């Protein structure tokens with residue numbers, strides 16, 4: 001598989017998981033969390049899926065397309081681990097979906113970041129919240145969910161919080 005094929009499959013898997021997660025939480029009230037704004041692509045997709053919900057975004061340095069930048073009330077700018085305490089105090093355990101798109105080119109660094117973020121964001125998750133991630137996030141508080149049809153094992157990760 002070429003790197004182009006791989007990139008296309010990753011984006012298709014990401015969109016399929018976002019759409020699937022939207023169906024999983026359709027009958028639940030609650031906020032959405034986006035970790036890793038990047039270019040704003042997945043944030044923009046989330047806005048389309050959840051036009052009525054509050055979506056809170058966490059990003060170290062905002063460099064997204066100008067149309068894809070949340071307003072100041074919905075943006076926690078800075079390192080995740082610096083901004084999470086403020087977010088937890090403000091929002092509490094009200095998130096029914098958290099999407100984490102945080103990986104970099106460094107596999108070991110990314111794995112450590114995913115593990116640390118899984119624990120640090122837990123106080124924001126409502127019981128039974130769905131967590132989606134580009135990286136494995138194994139913790140005892142997250143049960144693995146089946147991926148939607150067409151998404152290969154290990155390409156994206158879907159969990160339900162306890």
Ligand code: SAM
Nearest residue numbers: 036037038039040041042059060079080101102
């Ligand atoms: N979801 C984005 C999109 O669709 O365009 C892509 C996100 S990009 C792969 C990962 C983002 O996570 C980067 O913008 C990076 O700055 C952010 N990030 C990584 N580690 C972070 C940390 N510890 N604190 C805050 N932001 C972080």
